Amino acid sequence: MFASHNLRTPLGRARGLGSAKEGLHHWWVQRLTSLALIPLTVWFVASVVGLAGSGYQEFAVWLSNPCNAAIMVLFFGVSLHHAQSGMQVVLEDYVSHHGWRIASIIVVKFICYGLAALGIVSTLIVTFGG
Amino acid sequence: MTQAAKPAARPLSPHLQVYRLPLAAWLSITHRITGIGLTIGTLLLTYWVTSAAYGPDAYYDFTAFMGSPIGYFLLFGFSVAMFYHLCNGIRHLFWDVGLNYEIAETKRANVIVLLGTLILTAAAWLLALA
Numbered sequence: 001m002f003a004s005h006n007l008r009t010p011l012g013r014a015r016g017l018g019s020a021k022e023g024l025h026h027w028w029v030q031r032l033t034s035l036a037l038i039p040l041t042v043w044f045v046a047s048v049v050g051l052a053g054s055g056y057q058e059f060a061v062w063l064s065n066p067c068n069a070a071i072m073v074l075f076f077g078v079s080l081h082h083a084q085s086g087m088q089v090v091l092e093d094y095v096s097h098h099g100w101r102i103a104s105i106i107v108v109k110f111i112c113y114g115l116a117a118l119g120i121v122s123t124l125i126v127t128f129g130g
Numbered sequence: 131m132t133q134a135a136k137p138a139a140r141p142l143s144p145h146l147q148v149y150r151l152p153l154a155a156w157l158s159i160t161h162r163i164t165g166i167g168l169t170i171g172t173l174l175l176t177y178w179v180t181s182a183a184y185g186p187d188a189y190y191d192f193t194a195f196m197g198s199p200i201g202y203f204l205l206f207g208f209s210v211a212m213f214y215h216l217c218n219g220i221r222h223l224f225w226d227v228g229l230n231y232e233i234a235e236t237k238r239a240n241v242i243v244l245l246g247t248l249i250l251t252a253a254a255w256l257l258a259l260a
Contacts, residue, residue, distance in 0.1 A: 031223065031226060034219050034222070034223060035223065037216075037219075038216065038219075038220065041212065041216050045212075045250075045254055048258070049254055049257045049258045052258040052259070055189075055190075055193070056182065056185075056186040056189040056190065057186075059182055059189065060182065063179075063182070072179065076175075076176075076179075079172065079175075080172060083165075083168065083169040083172060084169075086165045086169070087165075087166070087169055090162055090165070090166060108169075112169070112172075115172055115173070115176045118176055118180055119175065119176045119179050119180065121183070122176075122179045122180040122182065122183035123179055123183075125183040126179065126182045126183050
């Protein structure tokens, strides 16, 4: 019975953990990264279309432009941050076994941030003429 | 103790397997499917830039792979998924700020998302191959 004027459940009261004050954080990060990805994706498509059929030399010259390099770094960081947060929601919804759910989310997040690091470091190597 | 009566054969609530999904529901699940596809597609994106960081020979291997039938197939699928996820993602951002919730508006947005995907995919490939 909810005896007091309290919206918390008895279980919530017994656990005593309270609010973590970040209930909106995941939702907000997904929206913020989606918004950023609109111009980044337009830039990415325009770049790939412009580079179509070109070889290593043209690509290296293109990526040594500071603006292209900076946006490519952002594209890797933001798109993979967005990807891991979206994949987390998908896995939370469809993987019913608790252990597998946690494990799959951890693995996907590690892979996403690994790819982001690899992409960013590779961009910088090409930019600085590696 | 009396024997419990057999439960009456009441109609069941609509279940996913017998419920004819409206177009908006198909577009919603497609948003998730393309999101998963794009996450896997980031492997291709990372391969692109990382191969250049390894040097001209590795980059040549990458362009040779992308020029193969499998490469074209993957790139085409990636492009469709990206344009769809972009268009439908923008519609989600409209929903997030409280717009376009009327059924007529949702139906109109269905058409805009599908046409937008078609036009952007066609335009990108025509420009890239021109």
